[in-house]
Amino acid sequence: MTETSAEPHRSQGAGKCPVSHIAAEFNPFADDYLQDPYAVFTRARAEEPVFFSPSLGYWVVSRHEDVRQVFQDPAFSASISITPLKELCPAAVDELVKAEMVMGPSLVNEDPPLHTKRRRLIQKAMISPARIEAVTPRIRALTTSYIDGFVRRGHADLVADFAWEIPALVAFALMGVPDEDVERAKEFAGRLALFTWGYPSEEEQRKLAAGMGQYWIYAKEHVKRRLEDPTDDYISNLIAAWRKPGNEDLFDENYLVTTMMNFLFAGHETTTNATANGLRALLEHRDQWAALCADPSLVPGAVEEILRFSSSVVAWRREATEDTHIGDVPIPAQAKVLVLTGSANHDEEVFPEPERFDITRTNADEHLAFGFGRHLCLGAPLARIEMGIFLEELTRRLPHMQLAEGQTFTYSPNTSFRGPDHLFVGWDPSQNPVPEDRP
Numbered sequence: 139m140t141e142t143s144a145e146p147h148r149s150q151g152a153g154k155c156p157v158s159h160i161a162a163e164f165n166p167f168a169d170d171y172l173q174d175p176y177a178v179f180t181r182a183r184a185e186e187p188v189f190f191s192p193s194l195g196y197w198v199v200s201r202h203e204d205v206r207q208v209f210q211d212p213a214f215s216a217s218i219s220i221t222p223l224k225e226l227c228p229a230a231v232d233e234l235v236k237a238e239m240v241m242g243p244s245l246v247n248e249d250p251p252l253h254t255k256r257r258r259l260i261q262k263a264m265i266s267p268a269r270i271e272a273v274t275p276r277i278r279a280l281t282t283s284y285i286d287g288f289v290r291r292g293h294a295d296l297v298a299d300f301a302w303e304i305p306a307l308v309a310f311a312l313m314g315v316p317d318e319d320v321e322r323a324k325e326f327a328g329r330l331a332l333f334t335w336g337y338p339s340e341e342e343q344r345k346l347a348a349g350m351g352q353y354w355i356y357a358k359e360h361v362k363r364r365l366e367d368p369t370d371d372y373i374s375n376l377i378a379a380w381r382k383p384g385n386e387d388l389f390d391e392n393y394l395v396t397t398m399m400n401f402l403f404a405g406h407e408t409t410t411n412a413t414a415n416g417l418r419a420l421l422e423h424r425d426q427w428a429a430l431c432a433d434p435s436l437v438p439g440a441v442e443e444i445l446r447f448s449s450s451v452v453a454w455r456r457e458a459t460e461d462t463h464i465g466d467v468p469i470p471a472q473a474k475v476l477v478l479t480g481s482a483n484h485d486e487e488v489f490p491e492p493e494r495f496d497i498t499r500t501n502a503d504e505h506l507a508f509g510f511g512r513h514l515c516l517g518a519p520l521a522r523i524e525m526g527i528f529l530e531e532l533t534r535r536l537p538h539m540q541l542a543e544g545q546t547f548t549y550s551p552n553t554s555f556r557g558p559d560h561l562f563v564g565w566d567p568s569q570n571p572v573p574e575d576r577p
């Protein structure tokens with residue numbers, strides 16, 4: 139693996155000796171890993187499925203069965219899941235202080251019993267099947283209007299022109315952000331994966347912190363507005379659930395703001411990356427793309443295979459609360475654990491011929507891209523609907539699009555969120571199948 143400018147911690151276990159090849163070489167920020175982590179995952183599963191990475195200071199877990207165990211086992215806490223890997227520099231701290239940001243815990247980094255009670259309430263108030271169904275026409279309308287924006291042009295960057303904005307706009311619509319505020323709120327939706335799961339430079343970290351601070355201020359205003367004037371949106375519904383007798387002590391106003399903050403981050407980059415990964419995989423496997431264009435009933439299976447084959451979340455974190463084991467490997471209390479969900483999704487024990495991209499694979503939905511167990515992604519039904527609509531509309535209107543030749547794909551250097559920064563495609567607009575789409 140090549141070296142990068144990343145500056146991983148040295149920490150507990152660094153003296154552990156001898157260190158295997160895979161453990162010594164593991165560098166999730168290296169260029170070749172970012173390009174193709176799956177080659178490393180295959181080696182890890184075969185050579186040392188659970189190993190300690192001295193440079194990262196984490197135990198790394200690669201097999202499907204072991205990753206599932208960590209997600210399920212109460213001996214592993216979610217407390218560190220979204221703690222920035224790189225300590226904040228003073229300039230970044232200043233930005234957060236300026237915004238009076240008091241980021242408390244939120245669902246994703248809480249443990250039972252509080253997590254169980256809050257999750258029940260949030261799930262019911264915010265992400266019920268009825269609410270998701272209600273937002274579906276909005277997703278279709280947004281998708282249509284973004285495709286309208288480039289369909290006659292003959293070329294597009296499917297990240298910048300398409301996949302980056304729509305998931306954020308859907309999240310805003312669900313949270314009841316008024317149309318006139320969307321432009322402002324959008325500005326703060328930066329690429330936060332680098333902030334939380336990477337080693338940004340101090341200037342990058344400061345800029346990302348400044349965006350977070352601004353969004354915090356906006357979220358606070360929005361929550362205040364909904365406390366005074368509730369409507370029919372996620373935040374208003376959560377407020378109504380909180381105000382029901384018996385629920386008042388479950389959280390406070392600050393928790394509502396943190397929830398609004400994390401809701402955008404949880405639903406945005408994850409879905410953007412999943413869409414971009416999926417379109418890349420489909421266009422690189424032309425037979426699969428052609429099959430999908432010919433038969434839209436294959437869309438749900440394609441979504442699952444995309445999530446399996448090229449997960450947008452390739453790793454997640456946990457911390458051991460007591461001395462325990464993963465498989466037969468002893469893990470000390472307070473050990474930090476990086477579970478490679480991307481590797482679990484290519485485990486040959488579960489998925490025959492795992493490197494084959496097959497949208498008709500029957501058990502693709504056994505992937506762990508949304509986690510597993512008590513923290514299983516609450517937005518999974520929404521993400522599936524968004525991705526499905528994107529595929530339906532793109533295959534219908536641009537079945538003849540091709541990946542632009544000669545492009546190199548770049549990926550944000552972080553452990554967990556994976557998707558190309560750009561995805562350039564081209565087509566002959568005079569051949570657009572929908573007559574109104576022709577120039």
Ligand code: HEM
Pocket residue numbers: 209216219245246247257309401404405406408409412450451454507508509510511512513514515516517518520521
């Ligand atoms: C393809 C898109 C997505 C992927 C790959 C994804 C992945 C994940 C993962 C890996 C977790 C952590 C699971 C764990 O700790 O065990 C998670 C949690 C969560 N996700 Fe997603 N997510 C996606 C989209 C969304 C969307 C669209 C929303 C909401 C709008 C959302 C909301 C949440 C919430 C609220 C949690 C915390 C659940 C809890 O801790 O109880 N996600 N997601």
